[in-house]
Amino acid sequence: MSRKALLKRIECAYLPVKDVAASAAWYERVLGLKLRSPIDPGRGAIMIMDSGQWLFLLPCWDGHPLHFMTTGWTDDGSPFEMFPICFETDDIHTMYDSLQQSGVWTEETVRDEGGCGLQLDFKDPDGNKFQVWQQPVAAGIPAQ
Template sequence: MTMIKNINCAYVPVASPEKAAEWYGRVLGMKLRSPVEPGRGAIMVMDEGQWLFLLPSPDMTPLTFSTTGWADDGAPFEMFPICFTTTRIQPLYASLKESGAWVEADIRDEGSCGLQLMFKDPDGNKFQVFQEPEA
Protein backbone atom coordinates (compact mmCIF):
# COMPACT_ATOMS: atom_id res chain seq x y z
CA MET A 1 0.00 0.00 0.00
CA THR A 2 1.35 3.41 -0.97
CA MET A 3 2.12 5.90 1.78
CA ILE A 4 0.85 8.89 -0.25
CA LYS A 5 -2.89 9.24 -0.89
CA ASN A 6 -3.24 12.21 -3.29
CA ILE A 7 -2.13 15.74 -4.08
CA ASN A 8 -3.84 18.19 -1.77
CA CYS A 9 -2.58 21.42 -3.31
CA ALA A 10 -0.02 22.85 -5.71
CA TYR A 11 2.05 26.03 -5.75
CA VAL A 12 2.35 28.16 -8.90
CA PRO A 13 4.67 31.16 -9.39
CA VAL A 14 3.01 34.32 -10.70
CA ALA A 15 4.11 37.92 -11.26
CA SER A 16 0.92 39.38 -9.75
CA PRO A 17 -1.33 37.23 -7.53
CA GLU A 18 -4.19 39.71 -7.99
CA LYS A 19 -4.07 39.54 -11.80
CA ALA A 20 -3.47 35.78 -11.80
CA ALA A 21 -6.42 35.16 -9.45
CA GLU A 22 -8.69 37.16 -11.73
CA TRP A 23 -7.52 35.12 -14.77
CA TYR A 24 -7.80 31.72 -13.03
CA GLY A 25 -11.30 32.64 -11.90
CA ARG A 26 -12.53 34.09 -15.19
CA VAL A 27 -10.88 31.63 -17.59
CA LEU A 28 -10.61 28.39 -15.59
CA GLY A 29 -13.62 28.89 -13.33
CA MET A 30 -11.68 28.46 -10.06
CA LYS A 31 -12.98 30.22 -6.96
CA LEU A 32 -10.93 32.64 -4.88
CA ARG A 33 -10.85 31.29 -1.29
CA SER A 34 -10.32 34.66 0.44
CA PRO A 35 -9.28 38.18 -0.53
CA VAL A 36 -5.76 38.44 -1.93
CA GLU A 37 -3.39 39.86 0.66
CA PRO A 38 -0.72 42.11 -0.89
CA GLY A 39 2.57 40.25 -1.16
CA ARG A 40 1.07 37.00 0.17
CA GLY A 41 -0.50 35.34 -2.85
CA ALA A 42 -3.93 33.92 -3.66
CA ILE A 43 -5.61 30.61 -2.98
CA MET A 44 -7.80 29.28 -5.77
CA VAL A 45 -10.19 26.40 -5.10
CA MET A 46 -11.08 23.75 -7.68
CA ASP A 47 -14.44 21.95 -7.91
CA GLU A 48 -13.39 19.00 -5.73
CA GLY A 49 -11.80 21.21 -3.08
CA GLN A 50 -8.11 21.11 -3.99
CA TRP A 51 -6.23 24.36 -3.58
CA LEU A 52 -3.94 26.04 -6.09
CA PHE A 53 -1.69 28.64 -4.44
CA LEU A 54 -0.70 31.53 -6.72
CA LEU A 55 2.46 32.87 -5.11
CA PRO A 56 4.40 36.02 -6.00
CA SER A 57 7.69 35.15 -7.65
CA PRO A 58 10.27 37.96 -7.92
CA ASP A 59 12.30 36.15 -10.60
CA MET A 60 9.16 34.71 -12.27
CA THR A 61 10.50 31.45 -13.62
CA PRO A 62 7.51 29.67 -15.20
CA LEU A 63 6.45 26.26 -13.96
CA THR A 64 7.81 24.15 -16.86
CA PHE A 65 10.85 22.04 -17.56
CA SER A 66 12.48 20.39 -20.54
CA THR A 67 12.50 16.62 -20.91
CA THR A 68 13.55 14.08 -23.54
CA GLY A 69 11.32 11.41 -22.01
CA TRP A 70 8.02 12.55 -23.48
CA ALA A 71 8.38 12.50 -27.28
CA ASP A 72 8.66 9.17 -29.09
CA ASP A 73 11.82 10.33 -30.86
CA GLY A 74 13.50 11.58 -27.67
CA ALA A 75 13.34 15.20 -28.83
CA PRO A 76 13.34 17.90 -26.12
CA PHE A 77 9.83 18.80 -24.97
CA GLU A 78 8.65 21.67 -22.75
CA MET A 79 6.84 19.67 -20.06
CA PHE A 80 3.90 20.63 -17.89
CA PRO A 81 4.30 19.70 -14.19
CA ILE A 82 0.55 19.65 -13.46
CA CYS A 83 -2.28 17.91 -15.30
CA PHE A 84 -5.83 18.91 -14.40
CA THR A 85 -9.01 16.94 -15.08
CA THR A 86 -12.28 18.32 -16.41
CA THR A 87 -15.67 17.14 -17.57
CA ARG A 88 -16.04 20.26 -19.77
CA ILE A 89 -13.03 20.32 -22.10
CA GLN A 90 -14.85 21.99 -25.03
CA PRO A 91 -16.05 25.04 -23.01
CA LEU A 92 -12.65 25.22 -21.31
CA TYR A 93 -10.91 25.27 -24.70
CA ALA A 94 -13.22 28.08 -25.85
CA SER A 95 -12.54 30.06 -22.66
CA LEU A 96 -8.77 29.68 -23.09
CA LYS A 97 -8.93 30.76 -26.75
CA GLU A 98 -11.12 33.76 -25.88
CA SER A 99 -8.69 34.84 -23.15
CA GLY A 100 -5.79 34.99 -25.60
CA ALA A 101 -3.81 32.37 -23.66
CA TRP A 102 -1.38 30.09 -25.46
CA VAL A 103 -3.32 26.91 -26.11
CA GLU A 104 -2.85 23.98 -28.45
CA ALA A 105 -4.40 24.39 -31.89
CA ASP A 106 -7.04 21.79 -31.07
CA ILE A 107 -8.16 19.28 -28.48
CA ARG A 108 -6.41 15.94 -29.00
CA ASP A 109 -8.32 12.65 -28.81
CA GLU A 110 -5.89 10.19 -27.21
CA GLY A 111 -8.30 7.24 -27.29
CA SER A 112 -8.24 5.37 -23.98
CA CYS A 113 -6.35 8.32 -22.41
CA GLY A 114 -9.26 10.67 -23.20
CA LEU A 115 -9.34 14.17 -24.64
CA GLN A 116 -6.25 16.26 -23.87
CA LEU A 117 -5.16 19.87 -24.19
CA MET A 118 -2.06 21.85 -23.17
CA PHE A 119 -2.19 25.54 -22.28
CA LYS A 120 -0.25 28.29 -20.50
CA ASP A 121 -1.42 30.91 -18.05
CA PRO A 122 -0.44 34.57 -18.64
CA ASP A 123 2.80 34.02 -16.65
CA GLY A 124 3.92 31.18 -18.92
CA ASN A 125 3.13 28.33 -16.52
CA LYS A 126 2.34 25.30 -18.68
CA PHE A 127 -0.42 22.83 -17.81
CA GLN A 128 -2.30 19.94 -19.34
CA VAL A 129 -5.96 19.18 -18.88
CA PHE A 130 -7.73 15.98 -19.82
CA GLN A 131 -11.23 14.65 -19.92
CA GLU A 132 -11.73 10.95 -19.33
CA PRO A 133 -13.16 8.98 -22.24
CA GLU A 134 -16.84 8.20 -22.14
CA ALA A 135 -17.57 4.67 -20.98
Protein backbone atom coordinates in the same frame (compact mmCIF):
# COMPACT_ATOMS: atom_id res chain seq x y z
CA MET B 1 6.27 -7.96 0.55
CA SER B 2 3.87 -5.32 -0.76
CA ARG B 3 4.02 -1.97 0.93
CA LYS B 4 1.11 0.46 1.13
CA ALA B 5 1.77 3.79 -0.58
CA LEU B 6 2.29 6.47 2.04
CA LEU B 7 1.15 9.29 -0.25
CA LYS B 8 -2.61 9.47 -0.81
CA ARG B 9 -3.15 12.37 -3.24
CA ILE B 10 -1.97 15.85 -4.09
CA GLU B 11 -3.72 18.16 -1.66
CA CYS B 12 -2.66 21.44 -3.22
CA ALA B 13 -0.22 22.96 -5.68
CA TYR B 14 1.87 26.15 -5.52
CA LEU B 15 2.06 28.25 -8.68
CA PRO B 16 4.51 31.12 -9.26
CA VAL B 17 2.84 34.32 -10.53
CA LYS B 18 4.10 37.86 -11.08
CA ASP B 19 0.88 39.69 -10.16
CA VAL B 20 -1.25 37.83 -7.62
CA ALA B 21 -4.41 39.91 -8.13
CA ALA B 22 -4.27 39.73 -11.93
CA SER B 23 -3.61 35.98 -11.84
CA ALA B 24 -6.43 35.33 -9.36
CA ALA B 25 -8.80 37.29 -11.60
CA TRP B 26 -7.67 35.22 -14.61
CA TYR B 27 -8.12 31.88 -12.80
CA GLU B 28 -11.62 32.99 -11.75
CA ARG B 29 -12.69 34.39 -15.12
CA VAL B 30 -11.12 31.82 -17.45
CA LEU B 31 -11.07 28.60 -15.41
CA GLY B 32 -13.99 29.25 -13.06
CA LEU B 33 -11.99 28.72 -9.86
CA LYS B 34 -13.17 30.40 -6.68
CA LEU B 35 -11.11 32.71 -4.50
CA ARG B 36 -10.97 31.27 -0.97
CA SER B 37 -10.15 34.45 0.96
CA PRO B 38 -9.06 38.03 0.26
CA ILE B 39 -5.93 38.42 -1.84
CA ASP B 40 -2.72 39.38 -0.06
CA PRO B 41 -0.40 40.67 -2.84
CA GLY B 42 2.69 39.93 -0.74
CA ARG B 43 1.63 36.44 0.33
CA GLY B 44 -0.60 35.22 -2.49
CA ALA B 45 -4.07 33.92 -3.12
CA ILE B 46 -5.81 30.58 -2.72
CA MET B 47 -7.99 29.36 -5.56
CA ILE B 48 -10.39 26.44 -5.07
CA MET B 49 -11.00 23.85 -7.78
CA ASP B 50 -14.32 22.04 -8.23
CA SER B 51 -12.92 19.06 -6.29
CA GLY B 52 -12.14 21.29 -3.30
CA GLN B 53 -8.38 21.11 -3.81
CA TRP B 54 -6.44 24.34 -3.56
CA LEU B 55 -4.10 26.15 -5.94
CA PHE B 56 -1.88 28.67 -4.19
CA LEU B 57 -0.88 31.61 -6.41
CA LEU B 58 2.38 32.83 -4.90
CA PRO B 59 4.28 36.00 -5.84
CA CYS B 60 7.38 35.25 -7.89
CA TRP B 61 8.74 38.47 -9.32
CA ASP B 62 11.70 36.90 -11.16
CA GLY B 63 9.30 35.05 -13.47
CA HIS B 64 10.25 31.37 -13.28
CA PRO B 65 7.18 29.53 -14.60
CA LEU B 66 6.43 25.86 -13.99
CA HIS B 67 7.72 23.72 -16.84
CA PHE B 68 10.85 21.78 -17.72
CA MET B 69 12.44 20.16 -20.74
CA THR B 70 12.43 16.38 -21.16
CA THR B 71 13.14 13.84 -23.89
CA GLY B 72 10.95 11.21 -22.25
CA TRP B 73 7.66 12.46 -23.68
CA THR B 74 8.25 12.20 -27.42
CA ASP B 75 8.50 9.15 -29.67
CA ASP B 76 11.73 10.35 -31.29
CA GLY B 77 13.46 11.54 -28.09
CA SER B 78 13.37 15.20 -29.14
CA PRO B 79 13.15 17.85 -26.41
CA PHE B 80 9.65 18.61 -25.12
CA GLU B 81 8.57 21.43 -22.82
CA MET B 82 6.82 19.40 -20.11
CA PHE B 83 3.96 20.41 -17.84
CA PRO B 84 4.36 19.44 -14.17
CA ILE B 85 0.61 19.33 -13.44
CA CYS B 86 -2.25 17.66 -15.30
CA PHE B 87 -5.77 18.75 -14.32
CA GLU B 88 -9.03 16.92 -14.97
CA THR B 89 -12.15 18.52 -16.40
CA ASP B 90 -15.65 17.40 -17.34
CA ASP B 91 -15.90 19.89 -20.23
CA ILE B 92 -12.63 20.22 -22.12
CA HIS B 93 -14.21 21.90 -25.15
CA THR B 94 -15.70 24.74 -23.10
CA MET B 95 -12.37 25.07 -21.30
CA TYR B 96 -10.55 25.23 -24.65
CA ASP B 97 -12.90 28.00 -25.83
CA SER B 98 -12.38 29.95 -22.59
CA LEU B 99 -8.60 29.63 -22.87
CA GLN B 100 -8.66 30.71 -26.52
CA GLN B 101 -10.77 33.78 -25.68
CA SER B 102 -8.33 34.74 -22.91
CA GLY B 103 -5.45 34.93 -25.39
CA VAL B 104 -3.07 32.51 -23.65
CA TRP B 105 -1.09 29.83 -25.47
CA THR B 106 -2.93 26.57 -26.07
CA GLU B 107 -2.43 23.70 -28.41
CA GLU B 108 -4.23 24.23 -31.71
CA THR B 109 -6.97 21.78 -30.85
CA VAL B 110 -8.16 19.30 -28.22
CA ARG B 111 -6.48 15.94 -28.84
CA ASP B 112 -8.44 12.69 -28.71
CA GLU B 113 -6.02 10.15 -27.25
CA GLY B 114 -8.48 7.24 -27.38
CA GLY B 115 -8.36 5.28 -24.13
CA CYS B 116 -6.34 8.11 -22.55
CA GLY B 117 -9.22 10.55 -23.10
CA LEU B 118 -9.26 14.08 -24.46
CA GLN B 119 -6.20 16.22 -23.73
CA LEU B 120 -5.04 19.79 -24.13
CA ASP B 121 -1.82 21.57 -23.14
CA PHE B 122 -2.00 25.27 -22.22
CA LYS B 123 -0.19 28.03 -20.35
CA ASP B 124 -1.51 30.58 -17.90
CA PRO B 125 -0.59 34.28 -18.35
CA ASP B 126 2.63 33.72 -16.34
CA GLY B 127 3.82 30.93 -18.63
CA ASN B 128 3.06 28.07 -16.24
CA LYS B 129 2.40 25.07 -18.50
CA PHE B 130 -0.34 22.58 -17.71
CA GLN B 131 -2.26 19.77 -19.29
CA VAL B 132 -5.98 19.28 -18.89
CA TRP B 133 -7.56 15.88 -19.38
CA GLN B 134 -11.10 14.60 -19.77
CA GLN B 135 -12.19 11.01 -19.21
CA PRO B 136 -12.39 8.85 -22.34
CA VAL B 137 -15.75 9.07 -24.08
CA ALA B 138 -18.08 6.12 -23.40
CA ALA B 139 -18.40 3.61 -26.23
CA GLY B 140 -20.90 4.71 -28.83
CA ILE B 141 -21.02 8.33 -27.66
CA PRO B 142 -18.92 10.56 -29.94
CA ALA B 143 -16.68 13.34 -28.64
CA GLN B 144 -17.72 16.92 -29.44
